[in-house]
Amino acid sequence: MTEAKLDLLCVNTIRTLSMDAVQAANSGHPGTPMALAPVAYTLWQKFMDFDPADPIWPNRDRFVLSCGHASMLLYSMLHLTQTRAVNPKYERLGSPSVSLDDIKKFRQLDSRCAGHPEYRWTSGVETTTGPLGQGLATSVGMAIARRWLGGHFNKPGYTLFDYDVYALAGDGCLMEGVAAEAASLAGHLKLSELCWIYDNNKITIEGETELSFSEDVATRFIGYGWNVTRVGDANDLEMLARAFRTFQATTDRPTLIIVDSHIGYGSLKEGTHQVHGAPLGEADIKHTKKFYGWPEDAKFLVPEGVYDHFAQGIGARSKKAREAWETMLAAYAKEFPGLAEENRLMQKRELPVGWDKDLPTYKADPKGLAGRQASGEVLNALAKNLPWLIGGSADLAPSTLTRLTFEGAGDFGPHEAGRNLHYGIREHAMAAAMNGIALSKVRNYGSGFFVFADYCRPPIRVGEDGPTHQPIEHLASLRAIPGLIVLRPGDANEVVEAWRMIAGMRHHPVVLVLSRQAMPTLDRTKYAPAAGLHKGAYVLADAPGGSPDVILMATGTEVGLVVAAHEQLVASGIKSRVVSMPSWEVFEDQDEAYQESVLPTAVTARVAVEFASSFGWERYTGRRGAIVAMQSFGASAPLKELQTKFGFHPENIVAAAKAQLARGSK
Numbered sequence: 194m195t196e197a198k199l200d201l202l203c204v205n206t207i208r209t210l211s212m213d214a215v216q217a218a219n220s221g222h223p224g225t226p227m228a229l230a231p232v233a234y235t236l237w238q239k240f241m242d243f244d245p246a247d248p249i250w251p252n253r254d255r256f257v258l259s260c261g262h263a264s265m266l267l268y269s270m271l272h273l274t275q276t277r278a279v280n281p282k283y284e285r286l287g288s289p290s291v292s293l294d295d296i297k298k299f300r301q302l303d304s305r306c307a308g309h310p311e312y313r314w315t316s317g318v319e320t321t322t323g324p325l326g327q328g329l330a331t332s333v334g335m336a337i338a339r340r341w342l343g344g345h346f347n348k349p350g351y352t353l354f355d356y357d358v359y360a361l362a363g364d365g366c367l368m369e370g371v372a373a374e375a376a377s378l379a380g381h382l383k384l385s386e387l388c389w390i391y392d393n394n395k396i397t398i399e400g401e402t403e404l405s406f407s408e409d410v411a412t413r414f415i416g417y418g419w420n421v422t423r424v425g426d427a428n429d430l431e432m433l434a435r436a437f438r439t440f441q442a443t444t445d446r447p448t449l450i451i452v453d454s455h456i457g458y459g460s461l462k463e464g465t466h467q468v469h470g471a472p473l474g475e476a477d478i479k480h481t482k483k484f485y486g487w488p489e490d491a492k493f494l495v496p497e498g499v500y501d502h503f504a505q506g507i508g509a510r511s512k513k514a515r516e517a518w519e520t521m522l523a524a525y526a527k528e529f530p531g532l533a534e535e536n537r538l539m540q541k542r543e544l545p546v547g548w549d550k551d552l553p554t555y556k557a558d559p560k561g562l563a564g565r566q567a568s569g570e571v572l573n574a575l576a577k578n579l580p581w582l583i584g585g586s587a588d589l590a591p592s593t594l595t596r597l598t599f600e601g602a603g604d605f606g607p608h609e610a611g612r613n614l615h616y617g618i619r620e621h622a623m624a625a626a627m628n629g630i631a632l633s634k635v636r637n638y639g640s641g642f643f644v645f646a647d648y649c650r651p652p653i654r655v656g657e658d659g660p661t662h663q664p665i666e667h668l669a670s671l672r673a674i675p676g677l678i679v680l681r682p683g684d685a686n687e688v689v690e691a692w693r694m695i696a697g698m699r700h701h702p703v704v705l706v707l708s709r710q711a712m713p714t715l716d717r718t719k720y721a722p723a724a725g726l727h728k729g730a731y732v733l734a735d736a737p738g739g740s741p742d743v744i745l746m747a748t749g750t751e752v753g754l755v756v757a758a759h760e761q762l763v764a765s766g767i768k769s770r771v772v773s774m775p776s777w778e779v780f781e782d783q784d785e786a787y788q789e790s791v792l793p794t795a796v797t798a799r800v801a802v803e804f805a806s807s808f809g810w811e812r813y814t815g816r817r818g819a820i821v822a823m824q825s826f827g828a829s830a831p832l833k834e835l836q837t838k839f840g841f842h843p844e845n846i847v848a849a850a851k852a853q854l855a856r857g858s859k
């Protein structure tokens with residue numbers, strides 16, 4: 194086979210794996226991986242130094258899939274390059290990072306192929322992505338770290354760190370504010386090791402981008418100080434290669450490659466596209482496979498020669514690069530043993546001997562010291578003995594006192610790679626960049642006024658390994674905002690009452706939290722009227738006679754669950770009550786007598802159920818009550834399996850209620 198034919202065979206394997214996986218999961222985005230397969234292929238196969246045998250080799254090029262919804266693209270690459278797994282102790286394992294079986298189980302419980310790529314869950318995934326724009330901003334942190342690492346460790350004749358950072362993004366990422374902050378910062382810092390690839394397919398979920406996005410992205414980036422280049426057709430491997438060469442030759446600023454592509458059918462049916470973000474369907478898959486010259490009925494097929502081709506391309510090239518690097522490191526260690534030891538510790542996220550030897554202790558003093566004052570002193574004492582600690586502030590270092598003031602600490606800027614970073618007033622990008630720096634194993638901090646932590650929230654929660662799409666803490670944090678009403682209706686009629694309440698509001702902001710999945714519409718001749726929502730919480734179903742022994746409370750989608758549990762309890766002769774609780778705030782506004790009528794003090798056997806953080810429910814269950822809620826971010830799988838895994842089913846609620854009754858009033 195000619196080289197060009199092999200290239201196409203590999204590209205089409207990436208495409209068909211993505212199509213098949215999304216189809217099997219019956220969920221996900223096949224179109225973007227299909228359209229971007231040639232881009233990822235060219236980059237990985239011809240340019241990136243990433244040794245599949247050692248995906249944590251410190252000088253590897255980084256690849257960030259900022260459009261995390263196209264996760265199958267990354268999983269296909271990790272599989273076809275036969276990337277190996279690494280465990281949390283940084284031991285390289287022989288087993289595959291992503292097996293064909295994982296791909297077949299895309300989006301299923303325990304598969305390495307979660308809906309969105311997750312750092313530490315799947316080796317070779319450099320950062321968790323999914324919330325659009327985050328990956329781009331994280332990549333800026335990676336480039337900052339790369340610049341700092343080079344400045345700190347490289348010596349004449351020993352270029353320990355010279356890797357590049359690539360991030361692949363779509364229209365959504367480019368629309369997000371965080372990407373604008375990050376691009377502005379990267380341009381200012383002249384991060385020439387950074388390359389963003391923009392999939393300019395002019396489509397998002399609601400339709401053509403002309404609905405909402407008409408700026409000239411190229412001009413914007415030129416304004417930021419970036420180098421901008423274009424590839425007119427995502428299928429043109431030669432033009433793609435040329436663009437990557439342009440990036441590599443650019444040494445004074447970051448590069449944006451704008452790639453025009455067509456989602457879904459690639460070059461097959463230009464201008465047409467399937468329903469965005471949905472599986473193609475069996476018929477279209479066959480049609481498409483036929484076009485690729487694929488056996489129409491084959492599924493998850495990796496044709497002969499494909500693994501080999503990757504092994505001879507990215508595999509062989511990167512192995513050579515890594516081995517040369519390791520030889521160099523051995524020589525470096527002889528000449529610069531101190532620095533080599535620093536690097537060894539840093540790579541394992543360990544601390545150097547004596548890191549805490551200068552930390553101050555403070556004598557009793559009624560006058561005392563501000564926390565920031567003490568922190569500034571501690572940080573300076575710490576940083577002196579922890580050479581790979583860097584950080585900065587979103588323009589508030591004079592107030593947060595995070596500046597490193599000792600001799601040699603230096604500043605980080607376009608022409609210097611010292612330890613004091615200046616993020617400017619860009620909190621969101623700062624926090625995302627901090628993730629990127631941490632992922633590069635460089636210890637770092639950022640700072641600002643506490644109230645602006647909200648501007649940092651998405652990257653704070655994405656952090657290193659949080660699944661990205663589960664709103665776990667959001668109810669609790671919204672409920673904590675003064676003056677805000679949070680409404681989470683439990684069936685369609687509660688939705689009606691919620692809108693009725695909102696329509697009547699004059700001054701209160703409201704957050705209405707609705708479900709994706711169907712909720713059973715309750716029979717209101719059997720249960721209390723949905724108008725109870727106007728009191729925040731109400732008795733939806735009660736024990737015969739109205740004096741319950743146990744109270745089940747829930748909001749939103751969990752109301753149906755507790756009603757089902759309640760029916761089982763009643764059938765077994767247990768006097769249970771269901772309280773639907775769409776709004777804590779509104780309930781708190783009711784008079785004492787009403788509150789007592791809904792949640793009688795005497796009834797201490799209580800179970801609260803909410804598919805979110807348990808935080809705060811103690812106020813209604815009491816310390817001894819049961820809370821069926823989430824203690825972790827969750828997992829990627831079909832809803833039913835998640836409900837079973839995390840205990841959101843009537844049997845578990847019945848068991849919790851019985852356990853409550855069994856403990857009596859103790």
Ligand SMILES: Cc1ncc(C[n+]2csc(CCOP(=O)(O)OP(=O)(O)O)c2C)c(N)n1
Nearest residue numbers: 225262323324325363364365366396397398
């Ligand atoms: C912050 C954020 N908002 C919304 C979404 C939901 N979402 C996932 S994909 C998508 C459309 C993205 O369009 P684009 O970036 O152009 O990608 P394409 O569909 O072209 O692959 C949206 C809105 C998200 N993942 N993150």
Ligand SMILES: [Mg+2]
Nearest residue numbers: 363364396397
């Ligand atoms: Mg798009």
